Amino acid sequence: TYGGDHGLSSDAIYRYSRQLLLPSFGVQAQSNLLKSKILVVGAGGLGSPALLYLAACGVGCLGMVDHDIVELNNMHRQIIHTEAYIGQPKVKSAAAACRAINSTIQVVEHEEALRASNALGIVSQYPCEAYMKYDIVVDATDNLPSRYMISDCCVVAGKPLVSGAALGLEGQLTVYNYNGGPCYRCLFPTPPPSDACQRCSDSGVLGIVPGVIGCLQALEAIKIASDVGEPLSGRMLLFDALSARIRIVKIRGKSLQCESCGENAALTPNLFQSFDYENFTQSSLSTAPLKLRL
Amino acid sequence: TYGGDHGLSSDAIYRYSRQLLLPSFGVQAQSNLLKSKILVVGAGGLGSPALLYLAACGVGCLGMVDHDIVELNNMHRQIIHTEAYIGQPKVKSAAAACRAINSTIQVVEHEEALRASNALGIVSQYPCEAYMKYDIVVDATDNLPSRYMISDCCVVAGKPLVSGAALGLEGQLTVYNYNGGPCYRCLFPTPPPSDACQRCSDSGVLGIVPGVIGCLQALEAIKIASDVGEPLSGRMLLFDALSARIRIVKIRGKSLQCESCGENAALTPNLFQSFDYENFTQSSLSTAPLKLRL
Amino acid sequence: MKGIAARHLGVVEMHLTLEFGGGLELLCQSVKIHNVEVDPQTGKEKLTMRDLLSWVHANLIKERPEMFMKGDSVRPGVLVLVNDCDWELSGQLDTRLKEKDVIVFISTLHGG
Amino acid sequence: MKGIAARHLGVVEMHLTLEFGGGLELLCQSVKIHNVEVDPQTGKEKLTMRDLLSWVHANLIKERPEMFMKGDSVRPGVLVLVNDCDWELSGQLDTRLKEKDVIVFISTLHGG
Ligand SMILES: [Zn+2]
Numbered sequence: 001t002y003g004g005d006h007g008l009s010s011d012a013i014y015r016y017s018r019q020l021l022l023p024s025f026g027v028q029a030q031s032n033l034l035k036s037k038i039l040v041v042g043a044g045g046l047g048s049p050a051l052l053y054l055a056a057c058g059v060g061c062l063g064m065v066d067h068d069i070v071e072l073n074n075m076h077r078q079i080i081h082t083e084a085y086i087g088q089p090k091v092k093s094a095a096a097a098c099r100a101i102n103s104t105i106q107v108v109e110h111e112e113a114l115r116a117s118n119a120l121g122i123v124s125q126y127p128c129e130a131y132m133k134y135d136i137v138v139d140a141t142d143n144l145p146s147r148y149m150i151s152d153c154c155v156v157a158g159k160p161l162v163s164g165a166a167l168g169l170e171g172q173l174t175v176y177n178y179n180g181g182p183c184y185r186c187l188f189p190t191p192p193p194s195d196a197c198q199r200c201s202d203s204g205v206l207g208i209v210p211g212v213i214g215c216l217q218a219l220e221a222i223k224i225a226s227d228v229g230e231p232l233s234g235r236m237l238l239f240d241a242l243s244a245r246i247r248i249v250k251i252r253g254k255s256l257q258c259e260s261c262g263e264n265a266a267l268t269p270n271l272f273q274s275f276d277y278e279n280f281t282q283s284s285l286s287t288a289p290l291k292l293r294l
Numbered sequence: 295t296y297g298g299d300h301g302l303s304s305d306a307i308y309r310y311s312r313q314l315l316l317p318s319f320g321v322q323a324q325s326n327l328l329k330s331k332i333l334v335v336g337a338g339g340l341g342s343p344a345l346l347y348l349a350a351c352g353v354g355c356l357g358m359v360d361h362d363i364v365e366l367n368n369m370h371r372q373i374i375h376t377e378a379y380i381g382q383p384k385v386k387s388a389a390a391a392c393r394a395i396n397s398t399i400q401v402v403e404h405e406e407a408l409r410a411s412n413a414l415g416i417v418s419q420y421p422c423e424a425y426m427k428y429d430i431v432v433d434a435t436d437n438l439p440s441r442y443m444i445s446d447c448c449v450v451a452g453k454p455l456v457s458g459a460a461l462g463l464e465g466q467l468t469v470y471n472y473n474g475g476p477c478y479r480c481l482f483p484t485p486p487p488s489d490a491c492q493r494c495s496d497s498g499v500l501g502i503v504p505g506v507i508g509c510l511q512a513l514e515a516i517k518i519a520s521d522v523g524e525p526l527s528g529r530m531l532l533f534d535a536l537s538a539r540i541r542i543v544k545i546r547g548k549s550l551q552c553e554s555c556g557e558n559a560a561l562t563p564n565l566f567q568s569f570d571y572e573n574f575t576q577s578s579l580s581t582a583p584l585k586l587r588l
Numbered sequence: 589m590k591g592i593a594a595r596h597l598g599v600v601e602m603h604l605t606l607e608f609g610g611g612l613e614l615l616c617q618s619v620k621i622h623n624v625e626v627d628p629q630t631g632k633e634k635l636t637m638r639d640l641l642s643w644v645h646a647n648l649i650k651e652r653p654e655m656f657m658k659g660d661s662v663r664p665g666v667l668v669l670v671n672d673c674d675w676e677l678s679g680q681l682d683t684r685l686k687e688k689d690v691i692v693f694i695s696t697l698h699g700g
Numbered sequence: 701m702k703g704i705a706a707r708h709l710g711v712v713e714m715h716l717t718l719e720f721g722g723g724l725e726l727l728c729q730s731v732k733i734h735n736v737e738v739d740p741q742t743g744k745e746k747l748t749m750r751d752l753l754s755w756v757h758a759n760l761i762k763e764r765p766e767m768f769m770k771g772d773s774v775r776p777g778v779l780v781l782v783n784d785c786d787w788e789l790s791g792q793l794d795t796r797l798k799e800k801d802v803i804v805f806i807s808t809l810h811g812g
């Protein structure tokens with residue numbers, strides 16, 4: 001059913017017509033998008049809008065990794081999940097939602113936690129089909145060791161990383177490891193003290209804040225995948241919901257001394273796979289249970 | 295099942311726990327939200343994320359107005375609709391999606407076009423229960439006469455208006471008629487030439503752009519409804535997706551000469567209901583069909 | 589270029605950043621950001637927004653000027669911002685410009 | 701207040717805007733934006749970020765200073781921005797501050 005130079009089926013032309021009409025997007029960018037493979041790590045607050053918009057806009061292959069179960073206290077922000085899926089795996093719920101809005105793309109479910117031991121296999125099928133599979137990784141996780149681990153994984157596998165975070169009434173967004181830009185460790189060579197993090201995990205989040213950041217993550221992934229616009233590399237977006245202030249700041253470039261991506265970095269696939277990120281950050285991959293007293 | 299001072303059921307406490315934990319949001323703001331009534335005009339590109347997040351976060355009564363039918367070429371950006379609803383009313387589809395993520399709120403379907411003749415009745419039940427019903431209106435429409443009409447309606451009915459727009463790779467957002475701030479006509483007393491608009495309606499939109507703006511509309515509505523933070527009144531957010539630039543600018547205040555909200559404005563409910571917005575703007579309430587040649 | 593000629597004559601020229609958005613960039617060859625040098629007209633010491641508009645009309649707008657100007661001001665539906673502030677707050681056409689000011693012309697959007 | 705005392709002595713003080721985010725505002729009574737006057741220490745003409753950090757430590761941080769400082773710099777996980785630019789690009793602790801500079805201290809977030 002595919003024909004013509006542009007490689008778009010007539011169904012795709014109709015479905016994506018409003019994007020095809022855009023002079024600065026058009027057939028070429030849509031065609032790039034339809035060929036792209038994007039992995040979203042985390043089907044929670046950030047992953048919900050990111051996955052929905054990536055599915056809707058026509059990412060050819062959309063993968064998702066998560067090992068969590070849908071719970072009622074997720075529903076205030078994780079809009080990809082419906083009450084009917086409470087108790088079921090988030091990946092199963094999110095994949096069904098993506099397929100329901102776009103049955104023409106490939107949706108891949110990775111129902112497991114992303115860890116150093118399996119990350120290269122999921123992101124790039126290492127060691128089987130060395131360094132293929134996903135083109136772009138979206139970090140939509142909610143904890144510190146995952147952020148170091150995913151960044152290192154992207155350095156080893158050579159993938160750009162769209163990284164978002166949200167907490168309380170604030171959000172942050174940047175693109176790592178893109179086109180000679182910095183990685184997460186270039187910015188944060190040393191993890192923060194663990195009590196600086198634990199306090200965070202207890203302090204809640206207004207649901208729409210990861211909504212905004214997750215949408216902006218989808219946008220950055222779309223820009224990279226379609227090769228349109230200027231991705232947010234070497235810059236960071238800081239979002240303060242309460243005062244409706246958004247600032248985009250210039251951040252440092254790649255560090256030559258970076259232990260992950262620097263000139264003398266010793267990071268190999270084997271070293272990565274055996275690195276203990278929980279010990280390094282003194283915090284846990286799984287989030288702490290909430291304590292709420294009213 | 296409701297008990298305690300805060301008026302939150304134990305189910306609500308669990309569902310919204312992450313918002314209740316927030317020191318700057320907490321029980322009072324959540325309780326305000328649960329008592330609020332918000333009307334979203336348009337269940338399309340902007341309305342999709344706005345409705346989902348307003349439903350998820352716990353707006354007590356969520357109304358939606360639209361007379362359109364779900365079409366395949368909506369799906370690239372209107373993530374609230376699934377393929378299964380193609381051919382059915384958008385309001386029916388959107389309401390089902392909102393109920394599926396939060397069965398504990400009231401979802402109200404207005405399956406009709408919002409026009410000067412019915413707008414006051416929908417927004418404020420005028421003339422029956424004068425000036426009650428919805429507390430906040432979200433303008434998520436896609437055409438110029440609707441923007442004038444909804445702003446005038448909010449002036450007459452005394453409701454704050456969260457106004458978003460998206461086109462191509464750009465978006466705009468502000469809050470009108472809030473706390474002595476300007477209305478749409480204060481900013482734009484004269485409509486633009488109609489050919490400046492028609493060109494716009496042909497030029498398409500990248501799906502994630504209304505996604506970002508619709509989320510930010512939900513945020514502004516939540517801030518007003520929960521009485522938390524500083525709404526974007528007297529300020530306007532300008533979003534340029536391609537360069538990842540967001541600027542928030544200071545705009546003029548209420549104009550004393552405004553024909554809608556100014557000192558000597560003659561706008562009455564009767565005048566409003568008989569005003570011809572399509573003639574005033576020289577453009578149509580319904581969007582022009584797309585012409586796409588590849 | 590006007591700016592270069594002015595520099596040779598010793599006239600003080602002003603460096604401004606002009607940005608066009610909401611579709612107005614289509615009137616100046618789809619370029620959104622223009623770093624320009626504008627010289628106050630002979631006999632004038634100060635540059636106002638009125639002067640800048642006629643400079644933009646003469647130097648940047650390549651097609652359909654009626655989509656940008658109406659009379660000696662901008663057409664209805666165009667917001668003008670001087671250093672991120674609505675020009676209504678700084679005196680509209682009489683706003684005096686300073687070195688390195690950033691002026692944004694943006695057409696209001698109606699889509700969704 | 702240090703700033704007021706300095707003014708009385710005729711010392712040139714500097715007006716700075718300090719912003720705290722990502723939870724760091726909790727260390728200074730939940731106030732995010734502080735407009736402050738800082739006087740360079742006796743015998744110094746210029747104010748550097750090193751000086752400012754010790755001023756912030758002494759004057760703004762009301763609790764748990766170890767959540768803000770480590771040694772004479774900020775703790776790991778805190779980004780410092782001088783006029784919307786990472787201080788790594790301007791010389792970190794040696795960055796020289798100017799009148800009306802805006803300095804942001806923001807803790808990196810990990811939630812989602
Ligand atoms: Zn690095």
Ligand SMILES: [Zn+2]
Binds near residue numbers: 476479552
């Ligand atoms: Zn008005």
